[in-house]
Amino acid sequence: MDDLINYYEKCGISKEVYSFGEKILDSLKDRFETFDKTAEYNQLKVLGAMQQCRVSEACFMPSSGYGYNDLGRQTLEAVYAKVFSTEDALVRPQITCGTHALYIALSSQLLPGDEMLSISGKPYDTLEEVIGIRESIGSLKEYGVSYSQVDLLPDGSFDLEGIRAAIGQKTRLCAIQRSKGYQTRPSLSVGSIGEVIKFVKSIRSDIIVMVDNCYGEFVDTIEPSDVGADMVVGSLIKNPGGGLAPVGGYIAGTKKCIERAAYRLSSPGLGKEVGATLDINRTLFQGLFLAPTVACAALKGAVFAANIYEKLGFSVIPDSNEPRNDIIQAVTLGSPEAVCAFCNGIQSAAPVDSFLTAEPWDMPGYDSDVIMAAGAFVSGSSIELSADAPMKEPYAVYFQGGLTWPHAKIGILRSLQMLVDKHIVDIYI
Numbered sequence: 001m002d003d004l005i006n007y008y009e010k011c012g013i014s015k016e017v018y019s020f021g022e023k024i025l026d027s028l029k030d031r032f033e034t035f036d037k038t039a040e041y042n043q044l045k046v047l048g049a050m051q052q053c054r055v056s057e058a059c060f061m062p063s064s065g066y067g068y069n070d071l072g073r074q075t076l077e078a079v080y081a082k083v084f085s086t087e088d089a090l091v092r093p094q095i096t097c098g099t100h101a102l103y104i105a106l107s108s109q110l111l112p113g114d115e116m117l118s119i120s121g122k123p124y125d126t127l128e129e130v131i132g133i134r135e136s137i138g139s140l141k142e143y144g145v146s147y148s149q150v151d152l153l154p155d156g157s158f159d160l161e162g163i164r165a166a167i168g169q170k171t172r173l174c175a176i177q178r179s180k181g182y183q184t185r186p187s188l189s190v191g192s193i194g195e196v197i198k199f200v201k202s203i204r205s206d207i208i209v210m211v212d213n214c215y216g217e218f219v220d221t222i223e224p225s226d227v228g229a230d231m232v233v234g235s236l237i238k239n240p241g242g243g244l245a246p247v248g249g250y251i252a253g254t255k256k257c258i259e260r261a262a263y264r265l266s267s268p269g270l271g272k273e274v275g276a277t278l279d280i281n282r283t284l285f286q287g288l289f290l291a292p293t294v295a296c297a298a299l300k301g302a303v304f305a306a307n308i309y310e311k312l313g314f315s316v317i318p319d320s321n322e323p324r325n326d327i328i329q330a331v332t333l334g335s336p337e338a339v340c341a342f343c344n345g346i347q348s349a350a351p352v353d354s355f356l357t358a359e360p361w362d363m364p365g366y367d368s369d370v371i372m373a374a375g376a377f378v379s380g381s382s383i384e385l386s387a388d389a390p391m392k393e394p395y396a397v398y399f400q401g402g403l404t405w406p407h408a409k410i411g412i413l414r415s416l417q418m419l420v421d422k423h424i425v426d427i428y429i
């Protein structure tokens with residue numbers, strides 16, 4: 001293994017940083033084994049769905065124009081519905097990103113006079129404009145949909161009494177965000193999501209429960225739709241695209257919800273029947289096929305980073321031992337310099353654009369400047385090794401992804417090296 005140490009050194013990672021990492025890894029064998037088992041289970045699940053839905057070579061034929069009778073698209077949606085245990089699914093390249101998928105899911109179910117209730121506190125930043133928490137053209141608020149919110153309790157659990165009190169006549173939809181997003185709260189387990197769904201349905205069974213599933217897919221052996229969610233929503237340039245999907249989003253859910261969502265995405269009357277997929281289906285199938293092992297690689301990276309930075313005295317969420325509910329690792333570095341150094345360590349380890357320097361910028365949809373390190377094959381893909389941070393207190397960096405475990409490891413070691421070189425951390429302590 002001396003060869004490997006020397007090669008790391010040639011690639012700019014010192015013997016000290018490498019050895020520090022190896023010591024941490026020695027303590028993570030059991031955790032990694034658990035992640036491998038989850039990946040194995042989910043690989044069986046995805047494979048089984050593809051076989052049962054009779055995925056064939058004909059599914060990879062391109063379609064154009066209106067895209068009527070697109071066998072690949074129809075089969076892919078059937079596969080997603082199987083994987084997520086739902087009646088139906090909408091999986092489309094015309095869904096531009098996660099925010100768009102969530103907007104479609106929400107705006108298709110909420111009519112003027114209805115109220116949306118978020119029961120996991122403040123939603124993801126970009127949804128503030130979707131909902132109208134921050135004024136925006138075309139927000140739900142502009143269309144007469146009101147919004148209210150119940151925060152999680154200080155320990156990160158659901159506030160059941162608060163939820164009971166907030167559900168009223170107008171409440172049409174409850175939204176739950178599985179992953180913390182750009183917040184320093186714990187992400188939610190599928191188990192706890194299932195319990196709160198049962199609670200909500202016991203108050204009013206006709207309330208639609210939507211779960212923002214971004215970054216959560218394949219982290220567990222069950223998904224929120226296995227425990228009662230009417231809709232689960234996410235982005236194909238995160239977990240379920242397996243790094244191969246070049247664009248797209250998905251909504252999996254009940255027949256009724258998906259029909260409304262499809263009418264919203266395309267047009268009343270057209271729904272799921274239109275939407276050419278051009279030549280993209282093969283990558284969407286193949287990406288889904290790889291997604292369980294890609295999510296597993298990302299989880300290993302997240303836990304490796306958590307253990308490194310906790311050892312160095314930083315606050316990390318989740319902490320080094322916590323069970324995982326998404327692939328995101330937050331590390332509170334505490335200063336703009338440290339955030340920039342960390343992100344540029346990740347940038348320098350990328351297969352694409354490794355020679356660039358990441359700088360904070362005013363990204364659309366966010367209320368502060370954001371720095372993003374991403375040298376990805378798919379632009380903006382955050383299932384690939386990436387790190388981003390809003391440039392505001394407490395200067396926490398959100399690290400995620402890694403298509404392979406070795407690459408996640410290299411990226412994390414590089415970020416550590418960058419912090420050591422800038423004398424921000426000292427690994428001899």
Ligand SMILES: *Cc1c(COP(=O)(O)O)cnc(C)c1O
Pocket residue numbers: 097098099100124126177179180181212214215235
């Ligand atoms: C990424 C993300 C979104 C938005 O997805 P985009 O593809 O960036 O628009 C929404 N919610 C959560 C929790 C996310 O992580």
